[in-house]
Amino acid sequence: MESRITKKFKELRLKDKKALITYITCGDPDLKTTIDLVLSMERAGAHIIELGIPYSDPLADGPVIQKASLRALRAGTNIDTFLEMIPQLRKETDIPIALLLYYNSIFRYGIKDFLDRCKGLIDGLIIPDLPLEESQGLKKLMEDYPMDLIPLVAPTSQSRIKEIVKDSHGFVYCISSFGVTGKRRDFNLDLADLIKDVRKYTDTPTAIGFGISNSNAIENLKDFADGLIVGSAIIEKIEESIGCEDTVKNVEGFVRQLKSAML
Amino acid sequence: MKVIELSKKFGRFGGQFVPETLMNALIELENEYLKAKEDEDFISAYRYYVKEYSGRPTPLYFAENLTKKLGGGKIYLKREDLNHTGAHKINNVIGQVLLAKRMNKKRVIAETGAGQHGVATATVCAMFDIDCEIFMGKEDTERQSLNVYKMKMLGAKINPVTSGTATLKDATNEAIRNWVANVEDTFYVIGSVVGPHPYPTMVRDFQRIIGDEVKEQIIEKENRLPDYLIACVGGGSNAMGLFYPFCNEENIDIYGVEAGGLGVDTDKHAATITKGSIGVIHGMMTYLLQDKYGQIQPVHSISAGLDYPGVGPEHAFFHSTGRAKYVSITDEEAVNAFKTLTQIEGIIPALESSHAIAYLLKLGPKTKKDDIIVVNLSGRGDKDIHTISKYGGVL
Secondary structure (H helix, E strand, O other): OOOHHHHHHHHHHHOOOOEEEEEEEOOOOOHHHHHHHHHHHHHHOOOEEEEEOOOOOOOOOOHHHHHHHHHHHHOOOOHHHHHHHHHHHHHHOOOOEEEEOOHHHHHHHOHHHHHHHHOOOOOEEEOOOOOHHHOHHHHHHHOOOOOEEOOEEOOOOHHHHHHHHOOOOOOEEEEOOOOOOOOOOOOOOOHHHHHHHHHHHOOOOEEEEOOOOOHHHHHHHOOOOOEEEEOHHHHHHHHHOOOOOOHHHHHHHHHHHHHHHHO | OOOOOOOOEEOOEEOOOOOHHHHHHHHHHHHHHHHHHOOHHHHHHHHHHHHHHOOOOOOEEEOHHHHHHHOOOEEEEEEHHHOHHHEOHHHHHHHHHHHHHHOOOOEEEEEEOOOHHHHHHHHHHHHHOOEEEEEEEHHHHHHOHHHHHHHHHOOOEEEEEOOOOOOHHHHHHHHHHHHHHOOOOEEEOOOOOOOOOOHHHHHHHHHOHHHHHHHHHHHHHHOOOOOEEEEEOOOOHHHHHHHHHHOOOOOOEEEEEEEEEOOOOOOOOEOHHHHOEEEEEOOEEEEEOEOOOOOEOOOOOOOHHHOOOOOOHHHHHHHHHOOOEEEEEEHHHHHHHHHHHHHHHOOOEOHHHHHHHHHHHHHHHHOOOOOEEEEEEOEEOHHHHHHHHHOOOOO
């Protein structure tokens, strides 16, 4: 079964366009705002939404997303409240949604139960602490769902790339450089080589993430891959507007800027 | 050449639940470790430094007074507190830093809770002239300010960690994040039998010298193996070091003692196996203290070294097979044991090790006179005097 993510990339490919993928943490500052933020990012031109499930120990994340996780957890967000929110969001939009979650969240919930609850609502899973070696069981299980397990490749992956991307679906998440999520000035100079390596072994679309924070970075990177992922920089807009009512407007404006840099 | 492979898991426990960025570093580490393990030069360097620099073998001391007091089996204390830097931690650090040198890594990072592993790492790095950065929870830097001062004197850079609960768990997260960012030139010296494969196996191998020595020493003294082994378990490296060489001796009862804090029925303890459930933390599948959503819970112990919500995967495995029993001791029982050992034997134990002593005080009287009990005295208590006095425990 083709996921919404796969369909979206096909559609964009036909038009020779690149995907803008935007990330927010669910429940930051609260779940109602999460719905409004997703809709506003869609209005501003995002093609795919990445939603983070807040976690107490987000190993792969830098301080900005760590703080967002903490705010969301303090606001009472958990998998149950998230699963109640998602059908409401789906009434409003058909935009492809990938979840970013840590393995323990889904393991503890019960993997099959979680997939059943997400069926038809969620289109992909990105699990930053589940490398190839640990993901085989989940990957097999997900074959029965219209949901992609998005593989990650890093600048250090080298000879592992072939195995990681073979039989991949949705897109291949290409980590821009060393380190955790968050803004950065310099990108791995070998990024073009990394994408080339990925493309050698798969036709699955590629998207670059980690550290893309503004229009400038987008202009520099957009020709490398099929999509770009922006996370921490959007979270900062949310963080800046805590306590005032402009959160949704600010994020929408920012995503519009990013979108125009994609063109 | 024979291809040797290390198993990545202990039953269902262990594994490598880490970001992809680290995977090649873990594979490289495993390969280099496998080579080093078979390399006579590496092994003799390890043996040289644990002997000449750290003072091994540590004595297996017959605690005659305590034996009389408890009225049960003969009690032997494995004096890991007499190691250089005051705990068993240095056994592992010497092994890993030698490996870092072998791999030409320019920089070493480590996490620390009580500061014992941090001090051991800073010490060995000072000796080998390697850059050293220590990640330590802000709360722990305050509880263990003496060790912070020592590490600074030794030339290490201290990074106080304020994220999460600002204790050992968060220091470990931060060390892993730092490793992800600097993986090409940095060696991460993990301080316990935790983390992604190959660390739990490798740290166990560097700590098993404890149990190997005990085996030799007890045979020399008693001409037979012990009946009971007792050690405290936070991550569990001193315990695994003692237990592992005996794990196939089925007649030996093995006890791992967890931190019961204010009591295992309160929410202030760190009794991971006793009260926890299976999940993933710091790259391994193991028992951990978590809520129904898999969020890792804050833990408590009077001893910073046991204040950890996870446990080494091989301990989880020993628990699941019944090879070892895991029990818990409260803060108060540990403090009382601290006083008892100090007064009766003139040995001031670390608060971590006091948990093992406290369980001995319970178990000892129930054993037979001709039984032999070995307790791992994993560290000395100088660092804890302040905590004890604050607890109202002036002797």
